[in-house]
Amino acid sequence: MHAFDVLGDPVRRRILALLADGPQSAGAVTDVVRAEFGISQPAVSQHLRVLRDNGFASVHASGTRRLYAVDAAPLQEVDVWLEQFRKFWNQHLDALATELARGRRRPPATHTADSAPTDPSTPHRTEQDTV
Amino acid sequence: MHAFDVLGDPVRRRILALLADGPQSAGAVTDVVRAEFGISQPAVSQHLRVLRDNGFASVHASGTRRLYAVDAAPLQEVDVWLEQFRKFWNQHLDALATELARGRRRPPATHTADSAPTDPSTPHRTEQDTV
DNA sequence: ACAGTATATAAGAACAGACTTATATAGCAA
DNA sequence: TTGCTATATAAGTCTGTTCTTATATACTGT
Numbered sequence: 001m002h003a004f005d006v007l008g009d010p011v012r013r014r015i016l017a018l019l020a021d022g023p024q025s026a027g028a029v030t031d032v033v034r035a036e037f038g039i040s041q042p043a044v045s046q047h048l049r050v051l052r053d054n055g056f057a058s059v060h061a062s063g064t065r066r067l068y069a070v071d072a073a074p075l076q077e078v079d080v081w082l083e084q085f086r087k088f089w090n091q092h093l094d095a096l097a098t099e100l101a102r103g104r105r106r107p108p109a110t111h112t113a114d115s116a117p118t119d120p121s122t123p124h125r126t127e128q129d130t131v
Numbered sequence: 132m133h134a135f136d137v138l139g140d141p142v143r144r145r146i147l148a149l150l151a152d153g154p155q156s157a158g159a160v161t162d163v164v165r166a167e168f169g170i171s172q173p174a175v176s177q178h179l180r181v182l183r184d185n186g187f188a189s190v191h192a193s194g195t196r197r198l199y200a201v202d203a204a205p206l207q208e209v210d211v212w213l214e215q216f217r218k219f220w221n222q223h224l225d226a227l228a229t230e231l232a233r234g235r236r237r238p239p240a241t242h243t244a245d246s247a248p249t250d251p252s253t254p255h256r257t258e259q260d261t262v
Numbered sequence: 263a264c265a266g267t268a269t270a271t272a273a274g275a276a277c278a279g280a281c282t283t284a285t286a287t288a289g290c291a292a
Numbered sequence: 293t294t295g296c297t298a299t300a301t302a303a304g305t306c307t308g309t310t311c312t313t314a315t316a317t318a319c320t321g322t
Contacts, residue, residue, distance in 0.1 A: 008139040009280080013212070020215045026299060043281060045300055064289045064298045072219035079217075081144070082210055084151045088203035089210075140310085157269060174311060176270055181309095195268045195319040264322085271316070278309080286301070292294085 003074040006054045011037055011047050016056060016070060023060070023069040134205040137185045142168055142178050147187060147201060154191070154200040 007013055014036065015029055030044040048068060051057040055074050060067045138144055145167065146160055161175040179199060182188040186205050191198045 002139065002141065004135055004138040004144070005279095007135040008133065010133065011280090013135070017215060020219075027297095030299090039280085040282065041298095042283085042300075042302095046280075049300080066299065070216065070219055072216060075213065075216045076220050078209070079213055079220075082206060082213070084148060085201065085203060085206045086210075088201060089207050136309095142310095158267095161269090170310090171312065172268095173270075173272095173313085177310075180270080192319095197269065265320100266322105267318100267320080269317085269319100272314085273312100275312075276310090278307100280305105280307085282303100282305075284302085287299085288297100289299105290295100290297080292296100 001050070001054050003054070003056075003078050006050060006056060006074070007078070009047065009050075011039065011044070012051060012056075015044075015047060015051060015068075016075075019057060019068055019070045023067045025062075026066045026068060029068060132181070132185050134185070134187075134209050137181060137187060137205070138209070140178065140181075142170070142175070143182060143187075146175075146178060146182060146199075147206075150188060150199055150201045154198045156193075157197045157199060160199060 007016075011033055014033060018024055018029055018032060026045065026048060029048070030041055033039065033044050033047075034041065048057065051068075052059060055071055057068045058071045060069070138147075142164055145164060149155055149160055149163060157176065157179060160179070161172055164170065164175050164178075165172070179188065182199075183190060186202055188199045189202045191200070
Protein backbone atom coordinates (compact mmCIF):
# COMPACT_ATOMS: atom_id res chain seq x y z
CA MET A 1 0.00 0.00 0.00
CA HIS A 2 1.44 3.33 -1.00
CA ALA A 3 1.91 6.06 1.56
CA PHE A 4 -0.75 8.19 -0.10
CA ASP A 5 -3.25 5.35 0.04
CA VAL A 6 -2.65 5.03 3.73
CA LEU A 7 -3.20 8.75 4.17
CA GLY A 8 -6.28 8.66 1.99
CA ASP A 9 -8.43 7.56 4.89
CA PRO A 10 -9.67 10.31 7.21
CA VAL A 11 -9.66 8.01 10.22
CA ARG A 12 -6.02 7.20 9.70
CA ARG A 13 -5.17 10.84 9.23
CA ARG A 14 -6.90 11.59 12.48
CA ILE A 15 -5.06 8.82 14.28
CA LEU A 16 -1.74 10.12 13.05
CA ALA A 17 -2.67 13.61 14.16
CA LEU A 18 -3.45 12.21 17.61
CA LEU A 19 -0.14 10.40 17.72
CA ALA A 20 1.64 13.54 16.62
CA ASP A 21 1.15 14.87 20.14
CA GLY A 22 2.97 11.89 21.58
CA PRO A 23 2.47 8.14 21.98
CA GLN A 24 -1.03 6.97 22.83
CA SER A 25 -2.49 3.65 23.82
CA ALA A 26 -4.72 1.92 21.29
CA GLY A 27 -7.57 2.40 23.73
CA ALA A 28 -7.10 6.15 23.99
CA VAL A 29 -6.97 6.47 20.23
CA THR A 30 -10.00 4.22 19.88
CA ASP A 31 -12.06 6.30 22.28
CA VAL A 32 -11.43 9.51 20.39
CA VAL A 33 -11.95 8.00 16.98
CA ARG A 34 -15.09 6.15 17.99
CA ALA A 35 -16.53 9.37 19.34
CA GLU A 36 -15.66 11.35 16.25
CA PHE A 37 -16.39 8.84 13.50
CA GLY A 38 -18.84 6.48 15.14
CA ILE A 39 -17.07 3.33 14.06
CA SER A 40 -16.43 0.12 16.00
CA GLN A 41 -13.37 -0.88 18.01
CA PRO A 42 -12.30 -3.49 15.44
CA ALA A 43 -12.52 -0.87 12.73
CA VAL A 44 -10.08 1.33 14.62
CA SER A 45 -7.85 -1.63 15.32
CA GLN A 46 -7.75 -2.41 11.61
CA HIS A 47 -6.70 1.14 10.85
CA LEU A 48 -3.97 0.88 13.45
CA ARG A 49 -2.81 -2.26 11.74
CA VAL A 50 -2.62 -0.51 8.40
CA LEU A 51 -0.54 2.21 9.98
CA ARG A 52 1.73 -0.41 11.55
CA ASP A 53 2.05 -2.53 8.45
CA ASN A 54 3.00 0.46 6.36
CA GLY A 55 5.52 1.89 8.74
CA PHE A 56 3.55 4.92 9.87
CA ALA A 57 3.39 3.77 13.46
CA SER A 58 5.36 1.58 15.79
CA VAL A 59 3.95 -0.26 18.78
CA HIS A 60 5.37 -0.90 22.18
CA ALA A 61 3.54 -3.38 24.38
CA SER A 62 3.07 -2.39 27.98
CA GLY A 63 1.12 -5.01 29.87
CA THR A 64 -2.19 -5.37 28.19
CA ARG A 65 -1.79 -1.97 26.52
CA ARG A 66 -0.28 -1.20 23.15
CA LEU A 67 1.39 2.15 22.90
CA TYR A 68 1.41 3.55 19.41
CA ALA A 69 3.82 6.19 18.23
CA VAL A 70 4.39 7.98 14.94
CA ASP A 71 7.05 6.59 12.69
CA ALA A 72 7.97 9.44 10.43
CA ALA A 73 9.72 7.72 7.55
CA PRO A 74 6.75 7.36 5.17
CA LEU A 75 5.55 10.85 5.98
CA GLN A 76 8.94 12.12 5.08
CA GLU A 77 8.70 10.30 1.78
CA VAL A 78 5.52 12.19 1.09
CA ASP A 79 7.33 15.36 1.99
CA VAL A 80 10.06 14.51 -0.48
CA TRP A 81 7.55 13.74 -3.23
CA LEU A 82 5.97 17.11 -2.64
CA GLU A 83 9.30 18.74 -3.23
CA GLN A 84 8.81 18.82 -7.00
CA PHE A 85 5.77 21.06 -6.54
CA ARG A 86 7.06 23.50 -3.96
CA LYS A 87 8.26 25.76 -6.71
CA PHE A 88 4.64 26.44 -7.55
CA TRP A 89 3.99 28.22 -4.34
CA ASN A 90 7.51 29.40 -3.79
CA GLN A 91 7.30 31.02 -7.17
CA HIS A 92 4.44 33.20 -6.04
CA LEU A 93 5.13 33.78 -2.36
CA ASP A 94 8.83 34.06 -2.94
CA ALA A 95 8.50 36.51 -5.71
CA LEU A 96 6.53 38.50 -3.21
CA ALA A 97 8.28 37.83 0.07
CA THR A 98 11.75 37.54 -1.29
CA GLU A 99 11.60 40.70 -3.33
CA LEU A 100 10.19 42.63 -0.44
CA ALA A 101 12.30 41.19 2.35
CA ARG A 102 15.65 41.58 0.67
CA GLY A 103 16.70 44.84 -0.79
CA ARG A 104 15.63 43.48 -4.17
CA ARG A 105 18.98 42.19 -5.33
CA ARG A 106 18.33 40.40 -8.61
CA PRO A 107 15.48 38.43 -10.21
CA PRO A 108 15.21 34.98 -8.55
CA ALA A 109 16.97 32.14 -10.42
CA THR A 110 14.99 30.50 -13.20
CA HIS A 111 12.91 28.23 -10.96
CA THR A 112 15.37 26.07 -9.10
CA ALA A 113 13.01 25.76 -6.14
CA ASP A 114 15.17 27.49 -3.61
CA SER A 115 14.31 26.09 -0.23
CA ALA A 116 12.13 28.43 1.72
CA PRO A 117 10.35 26.76 4.62
CA THR A 118 6.63 26.30 4.16
CA ASP A 119 4.78 29.17 5.68
CA PRO A 120 2.13 27.84 8.06
CA SER A 121 1.00 31.33 8.91
CA THR A 122 -1.52 31.14 6.10
CA PRO A 123 -4.11 28.65 7.30
CA HIS A 124 -5.84 28.55 3.92
CA ARG A 125 -9.15 27.55 5.44
CA THR A 126 -7.63 24.07 5.48
CA GLU A 127 -10.71 23.00 7.38
CA GLN A 128 -8.67 21.30 10.08
CA ASP A 129 -8.97 17.90 8.37
CA THR A 130 -12.27 17.28 10.10
CA VAL A 131 -13.25 15.66 6.84
CA MET B 132 -12.71 13.51 -2.73
CA HIS B 133 -9.94 14.41 -0.34
CA ALA B 134 -6.57 15.56 -1.63
CA PHE B 135 -4.93 12.42 -0.29
CA ASP B 136 -7.43 10.22 -2.10
CA VAL B 137 -6.60 11.96 -5.33
CA LEU B 138 -2.91 11.38 -4.71
CA GLY B 139 -3.55 7.78 -3.76
CA ASP B 140 -3.53 6.71 -7.39
CA PRO B 141 -0.12 6.12 -8.99
CA VAL B 142 -1.34 7.19 -12.41
CA ARG B 143 -2.47 10.53 -11.05
CA ARG B 144 0.77 11.00 -9.19
CA ARG B 145 2.63 10.33 -12.41
CA ILE B 146 0.48 12.79 -14.32
CA LEU B 147 1.13 15.48 -11.76
CA ALA B 148 4.84 14.76 -11.93
CA LEU B 149 4.67 15.19 -15.69
CA LEU B 150 2.81 18.46 -15.33
CA ALA B 151 5.32 19.64 -12.77
CA ASP B 152 7.74 20.23 -15.64
CA GLY B 153 5.28 22.55 -17.30
CA PRO B 154 1.89 22.40 -19.02
CA GLN B 155 1.25 19.41 -21.25
CA SER B 156 -1.49 18.50 -23.67
CA ALA B 157 -3.81 15.67 -22.70
CA GLY B 158 -2.41 13.72 -25.60
CA ALA B 159 1.19 14.05 -24.48
CA VAL B 160 0.26 12.96 -20.99
CA THR B 161 -1.80 10.11 -22.36
CA ASP B 162 1.05 8.81 -24.49
CA VAL B 163 3.44 8.63 -21.56
CA VAL B 164 0.94 7.15 -19.16
CA ARG B 165 -0.31 4.59 -21.66
CA ALA B 166 3.24 3.49 -22.28
CA GLU B 167 4.07 3.24 -18.62
CA PHE B 168 0.86 1.83 -17.20
CA GLY B 169 -0.70 0.15 -20.18
CA ILE B 170 -4.14 1.63 -19.71
CA SER B 171 -6.57 3.03 -22.28
CA GLN B 172 -7.04 6.61 -23.41
CA PRO B 173 -10.39 6.94 -21.63
CA ALA B 174 -8.78 5.74 -18.43
CA VAL B 175 -6.22 8.52 -18.64
CA SER B 176 -8.92 11.02 -19.51
CA GLN B 177 -10.84 9.98 -16.43
CA HIS B 178 -7.81 10.53 -14.26
CA LEU B 179 -7.35 13.95 -15.79
CA ARG B 180 -10.94 14.65 -14.89
CA VAL B 181 -10.38 13.69 -11.29
CA LEU B 182 -7.41 16.05 -11.18
CA ARG B 183 -9.51 18.81 -12.69
CA ASP B 184 -12.52 18.23 -10.50
CA ASN B 185 -10.41 18.34 -7.39
CA GLY B 186 -8.45 21.41 -8.25
CA PHE B 187 -5.11 19.76 -8.91
CA ALA B 188 -5.05 20.79 -12.53
CA SER B 189 -6.48 23.49 -14.72
CA VAL B 190 -7.16 23.21 -18.41
CA HIS B 191 -6.76 25.66 -21.22
CA ALA B 192 -8.29 24.74 -24.55
CA SER B 193 -6.17 25.40 -27.58
CA GLY B 194 -7.87 24.31 -30.74
CA THR B 195 -8.62 20.67 -30.40
CA ARG B 196 -5.96 20.30 -27.69
CA ARG B 197 -6.39 20.60 -23.97
CA LEU B 198 -3.41 21.96 -22.13
CA TYR B 199 -3.22 20.80 -18.55
CA ALA B 200 -1.24 22.59 -15.88
CA VAL B 201 -0.64 21.98 -12.21
CA ASP B 202 -2.82 23.87 -9.80
CA ALA B 203 -0.89 23.89 -6.59
CA ALA B 204 -3.53 24.73 -3.98
CA PRO B 205 -4.46 21.18 -2.91
CA LEU B 206 -0.83 20.14 -2.91
CA GLN B 207 -0.10 23.00 -0.62
CA GLU B 208 -2.86 21.81 1.67
CA VAL B 209 -1.10 18.49 1.89
CA ASP B 210 2.08 20.34 2.67
CA VAL B 211 0.32 22.20 5.46
CA TRP B 212 -1.10 18.98 6.89
CA LEU B 213 2.37 17.53 6.94
CA GLU B 214 3.53 20.41 9.04
CA GLN B 215 2.48 18.76 12.29
CA PHE B 216 4.90 15.90 11.63
CA ARG B 217 7.96 17.80 10.52
CA LYS B 218 9.15 17.94 14.09
CA PHE B 219 9.74 14.20 13.91
CA TRP B 220 12.48 14.48 11.38
CA ASN B 221 13.64 17.89 12.50
CA GLN B 222 14.03 16.43 15.95
CA HIS B 223 16.57 13.92 14.74
CA LEU B 224 18.42 15.83 12.08
CA ASP B 225 18.42 18.90 14.25
CA ALA B 226 19.68 17.10 17.29
CA LEU B 227 22.46 15.94 15.05
CA ALA B 228 23.11 19.00 12.98
CA THR B 229 22.46 21.40 15.77
CA GLU B 230 24.66 19.68 18.29
CA LEU B 231 27.48 19.38 15.83
CA ALA B 232 27.19 22.78 14.26
CA ARG B 233 27.11 24.72 17.50
CA GLY B 234 29.70 24.12 20.12
CA ARG B 235 27.30 21.76 21.92
CA ARG B 236 25.80 24.21 24.32
CA ARG B 237 23.08 22.36 26.22
CA PRO B 238 20.68 19.45 25.64
CA PRO B 239 17.99 20.49 23.15
CA ALA B 240 14.69 21.72 24.57
CA THR B 241 12.04 19.09 25.28
CA HIS B 242 10.64 18.77 21.75
CA THR B 243 9.32 22.13 20.70
CA ALA B 244 9.86 21.50 16.97
CA ASP B 245 12.03 24.42 16.08
CA SER B 246 11.55 25.16 12.42
CA ALA B 247 14.36 24.02 10.20
CA PRO B 248 13.54 23.72 6.49
CA THR B 249 13.12 20.24 5.08
CA ASP B 250 16.40 18.95 3.77
CA PRO B 251 15.98 17.62 0.22
CA SER B 252 19.65 16.70 -0.01
CA THR B 253 18.86 13.24 1.36
CA PRO B 254 17.05 11.40 -1.44
CA HIS B 255 16.10 8.49 0.82
CA ARG B 256 15.99 5.91 -1.99
CA THR B 257 12.45 7.20 -2.51
CA GLU B 258 12.22 4.96 -5.55
CA GLN B 259 11.15 7.81 -7.80
CA ASP B 260 7.46 6.96 -7.35
CA THR B 261 7.64 4.39 -10.14
CA VAL B 262 5.12 2.47 -8.09
C1' DA C 263 -19.36 18.71 -46.39
C1' DC C 264 -16.25 14.92 -45.21
C1' DA C 265 -12.73 12.63 -43.02
C1' DG C 266 -9.43 12.54 -39.53
C1' DT C 267 -7.54 13.73 -35.08
C1' DA C 268 -8.00 15.00 -30.10
C1' DT C 269 -10.49 14.45 -26.20
C1' DA C 270 -14.45 13.46 -23.27
C1' DT C 271 -18.47 10.82 -21.55
C1' DA C 272 -21.48 6.54 -20.77
C1' DA C 273 -22.37 2.15 -19.03
C1' DG C 274 -21.13 -1.78 -16.96
C1' DA C 275 -17.73 -5.40 -14.99
C1' DA C 276 -14.18 -6.34 -11.60
C1' DC C 277 -11.91 -5.32 -7.56
C1' DA C 278 -10.18 -3.29 -3.38
C1' DG C 279 -11.14 -1.20 0.95
C1' DA C 280 -13.64 -0.17 5.07
C1' DC C 281 -17.10 -1.44 7.62
C1' DT C 282 -19.85 -4.98 10.50
C1' DT C 283 -20.49 -8.90 14.14
C1' DA C 284 -18.42 -12.67 16.28
C1' DT C 285 -14.56 -14.44 18.41
C1' DA C 286 -9.68 -15.19 19.77
C1' DT C 287 -5.60 -13.93 22.60
C1' DA C 288 -3.34 -12.26 26.45
C1' DG C 289 -2.38 -9.75 30.75
C1' DC C 290 -4.24 -8.78 35.42
C1' DA C 291 -6.72 -9.14 39.66
C1' DA C 292 -9.57 -11.71 42.79
C1' DT D 293 -8.98 -20.78 38.02
C1' DT D 294 -12.25 -17.46 36.82
C1' DG D 295 -13.51 -13.40 35.06
C1' DC D 296 -12.60 -8.69 33.43
C1' DT D 297 -10.24 -5.56 30.45
C1' DA D 298 -7.48 -4.39 26.29
C1' DT D 299 -6.64 -5.45 21.83
C1' DA D 300 -6.42 -8.20 17.63
C1' DT D 301 -8.17 -11.31 13.97
C1' DA D 302 -11.79 -13.71 11.00
C1' DA D 303 -15.30 -13.74 7.74
C1' DG D 304 -18.57 -11.64 5.19
C1' DT D 305 -21.15 -7.52 3.18
C1' DC D 306 -21.32 -3.20 0.93
C1' DT D 307 -19.63 0.59 -1.57
C1' DG D 308 -16.62 3.36 -4.34
C1' DT D 309 -12.90 3.40 -7.63
C1' DT D 310 -10.78 2.06 -11.80
C1' DC D 311 -10.78 -0.14 -15.50
C1' DT D 312 -12.97 -1.67 -20.19
C1' DT D 313 -15.48 -0.92 -24.82
C1' DA D 314 -18.45 1.91 -27.29
C1' DT D 315 -19.64 6.31 -28.60
C1' DA D 316 -20.21 11.40 -28.52
C1' DT D 317 -18.29 16.06 -29.32
C1' DA D 318 -15.59 19.32 -31.44
C1' DC D 319 -11.82 21.30 -34.03
C1' DT D 320 -8.93 21.12 -38.67
C1' DG D 321 -7.62 20.40 -43.26
C1' DT D 322 -9.07 19.17 -47.93
